[in-house]
Each structure stands twice: as structure tokens, then as C-alpha cells.
Amino acid sequence: MTDTPLDFGDPADLDRLRHEFRAWLDRHPLPERESGEPVPVFLHRWHRLLHSGGWVGLDVPERYGGRGLTALHQVAISDELGACRAPGVPRIGYLAHALLEFGSEEQRLRFLPRMLAGDEVWCQGFSEPGAGSDLAGMTTFAERHDGHYTVRGQKLWTSYAQYSGLCLLLARTDRSAPAHKSISAFVLPLDRPGVTVRPLRAANGDDEFCELFLDDVRVEESERVGAEGVGWALAMTTVSYERNALDTGHISKYGLLVERLRRHASEHEGTLPDGLLSRIGRCVVDYEVLVAHARRRTAERLAGQVAGPESSVDKLLMTRTEQRLYDTALEVFPAELAQDGGELFGDYLYSRAASVYGGTSQIQRNIIAKRILHLPSNG
């Protein structure tokens, strides 16, 4: 952590990028979602449009189809999109980083440009029924043969697998070694014989999450990402990207709702119960704290600090903000509770998942205790 002054402002070239992007947005109006069009299909159209302007994978090197800039540039674009109520950038940053860091040059050239362009849609096959927070409990096994593997097992929480062509899959390749040495990563085409995708209905009615059944699926050795056993390291890298509110573009979404609450407060001045006004104020504070915290992380990165276990602090802060915000929003707009299927209530239900996905809040606290505070282990 830095205890010297930081620059909380955007660097000049980020400012230029924001202007360039706003100008592009003026010429390319947001697509409308057609009636009956599934959300991921609509988002995919949006992904392709953004990519046509060069706004996907800004932090990916140019030879792999990106623009060779930094994560901060990509974050600035997420921020701009949120500010104009557009859907966010496709959530592929963490997958791209996994391939960049662990894939072979051939794999990077083969997969990254098509991933960024939206020519191939990816999903993530990490969690299992018996291995959520405790990824080490993974039992899906890839049996090695001559030049290929047969994979058997089950994955869970595989977002939008039914719309995806490829899956970044983790499976054990060694039954006896400890988890951090025995998990390997693969690129699995979902049209392979033996793969069954079954959407799972979430509490908010969405079918974002899927189950993935793998019954003796053949995977080629060339489809393994990195050496055998790097799966654990790959997962840790990926999850720390996934955890970071900065990198996932949540902040601007919260900002819009906070502004809506504030507008409501001013329109109903004097009639809102005092307690509720304070709760709206609390949401404003939570949101501004998160924004300030993200700006500090940006400033620290620019000052040369690399991302580490502090992403657990960021995740807990993001969770606090999101859960308090949606809970308050339902108090402010009680009509949203009168009927099911509304967007705000759906988002509220989703906010309850914030303390579970990407590692539960309890896991984040364990990480802070062990890796930031260096508290002793049990025994």
C-alpha cells in the first residue's frame, strides 16, 4: 500500500480515449433488444458492434487482435458505457488473460482474435457441485491416453454455456497429487460428443447458469492450456480478475441506480421517511467510497503496483455496496415488490449472489487474514 500521494485523476491518454469513444458512440447508436430476443444473443450483437469499433480487448496485444493498451483503458470504456446506460463490454477479459498468461503462442493466435471479435463465444467450466469455493475439491477427471484425454465429470454455474461454442475447462489430471499440482486447463468445444449442457433456472428466473455434463469426452493434448498442473495457478489469476469490481464494470451500474434513488429523494422531498432518506445517503456514501477505492487502485497500478490479494478487499467492498444498494432500492420503490419479474427485483435477487460468486465473502476474509495480515494457520 502506498503512503505517499497518488494521482486520482485519469491520465491524459485515457481522457483522449474516452473522447474518442464518445465520438464513436455518437455515430453508432445502441442496438435495441428485439422482442423475445434472449439477453445473451442481444449482448452478442452488441459485442460484435463494439469490436467493429476496436473497443474490445484494449489491453490485449495487437498481434492477438487487441490494441496493446492497458487494463485501465478497458476500464475507462466500461465506465463510459455505464454512464450512457449501455450494456457493458463483453465479460471475456479474464478468459483472454488466462490464455495470454498460460496458453501457447499457437493457441493465443488461434483463439484470441476470434474471442475478441465474438466469432467464438466462450464460457468458464471451473465450479462443480462439490467444488464451489473449495476448488481443490474438484473431481472432474481427464484421463491421459496417447495424444489425448477422456474427460468425465460435471460442472456447475457455467454462465451462458447454452450460447457458447468453447469452454475453458478445468479438470484433474492426477488423482494423487495435491490440488495446486494436479489440475489442468483445456479448451473444450461444446459440440463434442459426450457434452450435455443443461440450463439451470436461477432465483431471479434467468437461465444464465448451466450445468455441464461430461461423459467420456475426448479432448486432444493440443487443446490443453499450458503444462499439466497449471490449472490451479490459472484459476487463481482468472478469479482475481473476476473479483475485481474495477475490471467487471459493475460500478457504473450502481451509479445509475444511486442517481435514480437521489432523484426520487428530491422529487419526494418532505414525504420520504427520515430513515429512508438516510439510507439513500448511505448508498451514496457506499457508492462514492467504491468509486474512490477503484480510483486508488487505478492510481496504484499506474504507480507500478501489481494486483495481489487486495482484490479480496475490493470484492468485499463491492459486495457491501451492491447488497445494501438493492435492498434500499426495494424500500424506496415498494411497487417493485408487488409483482414478480421486474428488473429491479431481479437485480436485487442477483445482488444476493454477490457474496457467493467469485469466492464467498468468507473465503475473501480467509484470504485477507492469511495473505494480507499474515495471521497464523490453525494448529
Added chain:
Amino acid sequence: MEREEFVLVRDTVRSLAPRYGVTSPDEVKPATRAAAQQALDDMGLRDLRRSSPPAATAQECALLAEEHGRHPLTTSLLGTVLLAPELLRLLGDDTSRGTPTVALTRELRFPGPESADLAAWDCEGADSALCVTTDGTVTRVELGPAAPSTDLVRSVRAVSPGAPVETVGRLTAPDQLRWQAYALVVVTAELVGAAGSFVEQAVEYARVRRQYGQAIGSFQAVQHLLADATVLVEAGTSVTRCAAWCLDNEPPERALTAARVAKAEVNSSALEAVYAGMQVFGGIAQTWEHIAHLYLRKVRLGATLLATTDELLPALAAPEVTR
């Protein structure tokens, strides 16, 4: 300041702690107070915010206040070094002599429209106090006798209602906003420093204190308590430094909002973090001799200093006009 220069200044402030940091209220005596204040005065920091443009940015001043808050110190870094000189700077007053601190209401808030009883805050080494009224007029008032305070380390003095008042100048409307934002940021930064340092001390204690044959820091219940306190301190640090940066770089309305947000957050989070630390220390932290209550007193009183959360939250619920 250049980075190296700032580190030098900060380390000077840091050097006060091992020599003058108190570890028990019994150590707070007039002679030790005077010696500590003399050491601070010898550092010659009162010019940091005295000239225009100031030698130190608001962020640098906030970092110094944070550093000062890390240990119970009797010195008036905030009142006489960071706050009162800023008022004189904003007034363009180059001629005033003496060592003023700042005057607040008896409840330690910014003076409001009604004339209230005043108290001079953070008075060690001060010879007068500057009071900003709601129309921006800055007056100089004389210091009265010592006033009781739950913060046993910081000196507060009464201001006699009948004492002569000298008008020093008048702040412009934007400068009034700047003043309030700056004061909020500096005060908040000290609370962040106090909470952060106390949590660190509790973490250190959890590593060495053994119960049931093992370090208590190995118990998940204790780990989660300290992890949550760490998140609160980190968030408070971010929002306070960002507010200080806003003061250096953004219009005063925006800077004041950012400062209010920071105070609203830290009022509760610093207190909660200190509670967590005290819980980890257990019984020992309930004694007069232990340092814990000095931190608790500072952050508890600090949560009412200048602005309380209950005052701030409804105001922050209003839409921001500048956006």
C-alpha cells in the same frame, strides 16, 4: 512537494511517535505536552499551508494528519499547523502573528447561524483561535480555561462569551466551501490513521496471544473480525485520500461533497474498526493502563467532530447539482 521531500516531512512527523507518543493517560502532563509541542514547532511545518500557492497539497496534509493519528500524540498538528494557517492563507493574510488554532462550537461542530458558545479545539501551543461564522467572517478569539473532553490527549479550551473578538477578514463563498472541505478531510484523515494503526496493533497481538494452546489469530472467528476491520480501514483510506485529491484538483462544491462522503464513511468505519481491535485485545483493552481507550476516545469523539453521520447522510441523499 517532490516525493522525496514529502517522505522527509512525513518521517519527521512520524518521529514524534516514539519520543512523545503516550501509551497511558497518566503520561499526559503539562511538561510532557509542552516538550512534545516544542518538538513539533521546531520542525517548522506551520508554513506548509501558509503561503499561496501552498507548499503542501491537501493530499499531503491529509497524509500528515493520517500519520499523526496513528499514535496518541498530544501535539497540535491539526489545529495550529494544518488548519489555522490554511484559514489565514485563504484570507490572503500575510501579517498575522502568533499561533492560532481553530474555534468550533462547544459540540465541536462548524459554527452555525446562531451564535453559540465556542470552544477552541486542539489548543496545545496555541495563543488564540480563529472562528469562521456562517457568512464567512473570520474572527480571532482569546483562549479561556481548559475545557473537559473525553479525548484525554487533545487539548480543548473554552472561549469566554464576553471576551474581545477581533475580525481578521472574510472568506469568499468558494473559499468557505474549500475551508470546510479541507477541515473535514484533515480531521477524517486523522481518524483513518488512528483506526488503521489500532487494527495493525490488534493483528500483531493476535499473532502472539495464545489461548487453547494456539495463537488466537489462527481462529477463524478472530481472523474474520480483523479482515472486516481491514476492509473498513482500506475503504476509509481510499475515500479520504480521494477527497483530499479532489480539493487539490476539483471545484470546491465537488471537493466538499467528497469530503462529506469521507467523513460520513469514516465516522462509523473508524469506530467499528476500533471496536473490532478492542474485541481482539479482550480484557486487557478494558483497563485504564492499556492504550485501547485512547484510540476509542479519539474515534468516538471524532465521529461527532465537525459533522456527524446523521447530519451528513440526508444531505448527501440530495442529487448533486454540479453534475
